[in-house]
Amino acid sequence: xxxxxxxxxxxxxxxxxxxxxxxxxxxxxxxxxxxxxxxxxxxxxxxxxxxxxxxxxxxxxxxxxxxxxxxxxxxxxxxxxxxxxxxxxxxxxxxxxxxxxxxxxxxxxxxxxxxxxxxxxxxxxxxxxxxxxxxxxxxxxxxxxxxxxxxxxxxxxxxxxxxxxxxxxxxxxxxxxxxxxxxxxxxxxxxxxxxxxxxxxxxxxxxxxxxxxxxxxxxxxxxxxxxxxxxxxxxxxxxxxxxxxxxxxxxxxxxxxxxxxxxxxxxxxxxxxxxxxxxxxxxxxxxxxxxxxxxxxxxxxxxxxxxxxxxxxxxxxxxxxxxxxxxxxxxxxxxxxxxxxxxxxxxxxxxxxxxxxxxxxxxxxxxxxxxxxxxxxxxxxxxxxxxxxxxxxxxxxxxxxxxxxxxxxxxxxxxxxxxxxxxxxxxxxxxxxxxxxxxxxxxxxxxxxxxxxxxxxxxxxxxxxxxxxxxxxxxxxxxxxxxxxxxxxxxxxxxxxxxxxxxxxxxxxxxxxxxxxxxxxxxxxxxxxxxxxxxxxxxxxxxxxxxxxxxxxxxxx
Numbered sequence: 071x072x073x074x075x076x077x078x079x080x081x082x083x084x085x086x087x088x089x090x091x092x093x094x095x096x097x098x099x100x101x102x103x104x105x106x107x108x109x110x111x112x113x114x115x116x117x118x119x120x121x122x123x124x125x126x127x128x129x130x131x132x133x134x135x136x137x138x139x140x141x142x143x144x145x146x147x148x149x150x151x152x153x154x155x156x157x158x159x160x161x162x163x164x165x166x167x168x169x170x171x172x173x174x175x176x177x178x179x180x181x182x183x184x185x186x187x188x189x190x191x192x193x194x195x196x197x198x199x200x201x202x203x204x205x206x207x208x209x210x211x212x213x214x215x216x217x218x219x220x221x222x223x224x225x226x227x228x229x230x231x232x233x234x235x236x237x238x239x240x241x242x243x244x245x246x247x248x249x250x251x252x253x254x255x256x257x258x259x260x261x262x263x264x265x266x267x268x269x270x271x272x273x274x275x276x277x278x279x280x281x282x283x284x285x286x287x288x289x290x291x292x293x294x295x296x297x298x299x300x301x302x303x304x305x306x307x308x309x310x311x312x313x314x315x316x317x318x319x320x321x322x323x324x325x326x327x328x329x330x331x332x333x334x335x336x337x338x339x340x341x342x343x344x345x346x347x348x349x350x351x352x353x354x355x356x357x358x359x360x361x362x363x364x365x366x367x368x369x370x371x372x373x374x375x376x377x378x379x380x381x382x383x384x385x386x387x388x389x390x391x392x393x394x395x396x397x398x399x400x401x402x403x404x405x406x407x408x409x410x411x412x413x414x415x416x417x418x419x420x421x422x423x424x425x426x427x428x429x430x431x432x433x434x435x436x437x438x439x440x441x442x443x444x445x446x447x448x449x450x451x452x453x454x455x456x457x458x459x460x461x462x463x464x465x466x467x468x469x470x471x472x473x474x475x476x477x478x479x480x481x482x483x484x485x486x487x488x489x490x491x492x493x494x495x496x497x498x499x500x501x502x503x504x505x506x507x508x509x510x511x512x513x514x515x516x517x518x519x520x521x522x523x524x525x526x527x528x529x530x531x532x533x534x535x536x537x538x539x540x541x542x543x544x545x546x547x548x549x550x551x552x553x554x555x556x557x558x559x560x561x562x563x564x565x566x567x568x569x570x571x572x573x574x575x576x577x578x579x580x581x582x583x584x585x586x587x588x589x590x591x592x593x594x595x596x597x598x599x600x601x602x603x604x605x606x607x608x609x610x611x612x613x614x615x616x617x618x619x620x621x622x623x624x625x626x627x
Contacts, residue, residue, distance in 0.1 A: 076456035076521025081314045081446045087460045088310060090303035090486045095273035097165050099302060100347055101126075107350035110324055114372065115155050115355040116234065118226050122350070128225075128260055129162035132218075135263030136167045139216050141193055143168040143271050146281060148187060148195040148214075149334065150174040150205070153355040155225040156256055157333045158343050160196040160218075168271030171280045172293075173334040176201045177615050182291070184208035190281050190293060190493065196220060196256070200238070202248035209250070217253035222357075224256050275299035281493055282336045282434045293493030294435045296336075303486035304437035305344045307458045312376070315402040315445035316349075319375065323400075325351035327376040328369065330359040330383060335616045336438040337407055341378050351376075359383055359617075362390050369396045377401060380408040380617035382557065385415045388422050389556070389579065398423040403445050405430055407438075409618045410525065410543050412550040416450035426450050431525065435502070435509055437487040441523055452547075453522045454515075461485035462508075463523060465515060470504065478526055481515040482508035514541075531621055533562035533570050535599045540572060542621065545592075545600060552591045554580030559611050559619045563604065571603035575624055577610055 093099045104126035111119040147164045151157050164171050172190045194216035222238045223231030239245045281293040331338035346353045406429040416427045431454035432438030443455035457463045464472050465479030473479035488509045491499035502510045515525045527541040542560035549558045556579035565571035585605050612623035
């Protein structure tokens with residue numbers, strides 16, 4: 071196997087391994103935080119702070135309420151909400167009660183929701199009322215027996231909460247009509263639970279904690295089985311990795327992180343919520359990251375140390391005229407993940423904040439973090455960095471053999487954060503796990519002599535032009551450097567002469583940008599077979615709620 075060349079890139083004093091057995095379960099980790107940081111703010115939402123002690127009390131009441139419903143240890147409970155305070159409370163409650171969290175994208179259609187609830191066998195669901203109409207459509211076909219209905223203002227106090235709910239329901243009309251007569255309101259569940267008995271379950275590191283469904287970008291959505299020890303390991307790995315940047319924090323400053331990525335996505339779930347819990351940090355909950363002015367307005371109120379985000383969010387913020395109204399001078403870590411960070415975006419972010427984007431890499435199946443650039447880096451590398459402590463990576467050819475040095479291959483990963491398998495799909499699990507315990511990612515990468523990995527693309531996104539491999543990420547990075555381009559994406563289209571040809575889709579920043587200038591830029595920077603045959607301009611690009619561009623939707627006529 072490849073020698074661990076990457077260890078030479080570790081900052082001085084960086085641990086090479088972590089000990090996932092430090093906690094018996096995620097519940098022990100959370101309860102330690104509740105005890106140690108009781109008076110600190112755990113979550114800040116719409117100008118209201120919620121302490122660790124409040125989170126402790128609320129989640130214990132909700133856990134008792136769930137147990138009163140007669141659920142059994144290991145039963146699955148879904149959460150279908152954006153970043154609202156009820157989310158982390160529900161997560162803590164579900165785990166403390168001995169159940170399994172099923173994270174659900176609140177923008178799912180009824181068809182997608184039905185598939186996931188049935189596949190997971192979920193018995194109960196926490197859902198924001200904004201999405202209740204979707205649940206109503208598919209409810210009879212699902213195993214759901216209990217519904218806890220949440221509203222945007224539930225945890226904002228009597229007056230502010232009522233006002234926020236009025237605006238959401240009546241002014242903005244964001245709550246379509248629904249009929250769920252048996253649903254229980256979140257605050258009622260808290261009240262009932264506070265009067266109910268709570269029985270502490272026996273939890274172990276190898277118990278199932280979270281079913282994290284893959285985004286479906288590679289086919290049917292599957293549930294990655296994440297055990298308590300997988301998530302504990304990734305929290306400790308991430309903490310160790312961030313330590314060189316966070317260790318010099320003044321004693322009076324509470325570590326503060328922005329949570330603009332949705333908590334139902336494993337990136338925010340682990341690197342936002344769980345890591346902040348471990349560190350006693352404050353998490354700024356952003357319910358709608360697409361509303362850039364509202365995001366900036368919220369961030370003005372805080373001292374920010376850590377900002378995990380995707381390329382599209384970094385890009386949207388840095389290009390906004392109000393960007394400099396936020397104090398970025400305390401920012402120590404800008405963590406890029408979810409999709410490739412473009413060099414033009416990284417350059418602009420660094421110019422405006424002085425904090426370089428450290429690009430990392432991970433998947434739902436790996437809890438998620440696998441590799442990252444050192445947080446001590448002073449510039450953007452264009453790579454996904456090196457494996458984090460306790461993680462091994464290698465490149466495999468189509469026969470499953472390790473690639474020769476310098477050769478591109480499929481990235482395979484081994485470490486304590488790698489899932490136990492896909493939920494009730496041994497056939498799918500067998501396809502992605504090697505005999506020696508490596509998870510095959512489906513991403514094509516290279517490794518340099520220092521142990522830094524670079525993704526060249528997903529297997530399925532590769533475009534084959536006259537026998538030559540064209541990697542969309544490379545083209546997108548080149549085109550994004552052209553002045554006047556806001557965003558772009560690249561796909562393969564059928565071509566009678568070359569088999570496939572390149573199609574480029576662009577969202578303009580400058581309305582005067584035209585096809586002639588784009589083609590000139592491509593000719594200057596890309597070899598002949600990589601040139602786009604078709605160029606299309608659009609108002610926006612289809613994206614997942616996390617901000618990942620959906621190339622597959624661009625392929626649909």
